[in-house]
Amino acid sequence: MLYSLGISFFEFDRVAGKWNFLGLGNYKEILSDKVFWSSILVTGVMVGVALIVEVVAGVSLAIFFGQKLRGSKFVRAILITPMILNPVVVGLMWRALLNPQWGLFNWFIGLIGIDSPPIWLADPKWSLWTLIFVDIWQWTPFIFVVVFARYQALPTDVFESARVDGASPLKIIRYITLPLVSSAVVFAAIFRGIDSFRTFDLVYGLTFGGPGRSTTTLSFYSFENGFVYYRYGFASALSYIMVIMATIGFSVLLKWIPVRRNH
């Protein structure tokens, strides 16, 4: 880690094969780089939207599966599968599904009457939302598993006495279930948030940062500089900015959570 901090002050000269000292040059260049700012925006939108949807969907799923329907165990097994899949393969898979010529997804929504769907991945207006959608598909199960595990561990008598007292199912969820699982939700959300902040492999598989810069996340931008353009110093400096952002974000979150718990 210190090593990478070190090289973030340098620039690698491939022709001469040596390192030139730049001081804060890399950092200055990043801060005046348009792509950097756009990738912050992309990352921000992605983390924000995906996280909110995943938490809401994951918690709803957990409550839904609390009903113990027949066959739900089997469906649960299916549901866990997306999150253990290799994100690059997930990206490829969705690229096939969303293919403008023969993707099954467009055929499917054609059946319900949408005839001219957008070109999901190639249209800068839609590509980020498509990326977010796939992220949601893959990672909602994570929130679900964590919350569901906590939900299952709760003592059942609380629910029973509430039911005996005549509380409606919605009221039980609002006043009993949600407060009791909230710590698990927070835990899952933090982990998800951090992981989605560094999302790289899904972008790699799905859109390769494009079209244009519409899906270039910070992680992907750093990868591109390091691996495609061999700008190791620049890539390291960029990752350091990410680490700093993550640390600040994380400590702010940690401060905020206990506050929430008191309510």
Added chain:
Amino acid sequence: MTTLSRVASRTVSYVTLIVIAIVGIFPIAYLFLLSTKRRIDIGDVPPSLKIEWSVVVENYKEVLFERSYVSSTINTLIITSVVVILSLLIGTPAAYTLSRLKIKGSERISTTILSLRFMPPVAVAVPILLSMRFLHVANTRIGLIIPYVAFSLPLVIWILIGFFDEIPTEIDEAAEIDGANKWRTLLQVLLPLVRPGIVVAGIFAAIFIWNEFLIGMYVIDSEALKTVPIADAGLISAQRPIDWNVAATVGVVTLIPLLIGSMAIQKHIVQGITAGAVK
């Protein structure tokens, strides 16, 4: 509630359940289907469900042998096992120490270890490559194993601390009174108790390696040493159009070991996540 409305709500629940199942499984099923098609048949909408076995054999032969996925898979299995074993060998005593021995600052050490998880892999890929070059192990299995162990350890240690913390300290004390030293307590008394934790930690480390390709892409150049995810990533390049039947077959070949693994150990996965959540 009347019987009718109960039936209605049951039906709604089951329909929802089926929809969830379809949304979860459908893309994966589609991948399987595509892997049974000829290149020219990919464009059929909707794809026909008829499977020609000769095409299946052809696709899989190309991926398994010509693209040497057999050797990649074996390679990944070797690397995964070594990394999992090493991380557990180092991680278990470390987790025990952090959970039990009252070392000054052990709280801080464990949070530091956990915070390593928040590092984006991109941030360390380049330094790792340069360090591995420095050690003269770039483009070797060892050059991949060292960083993978380093990456798995925080996760392994962190999961295991949770399991060690759940065991009441009275058990340690009883063992000590019976004359066991710390190592014997760990090996003979505590280890059997945290066995589920060890399984879980191992699984998580394995999943991580099966999906990791970024560091691998930096470290490994030679075809023969590529792991499955690294080979997968090589399939995508921004310029060349993708052969979808081959890509789908590659996808299936990558998924199958994971699917088999996850079906076998599903319970442990849930348990592992819970162990984290309880903390």
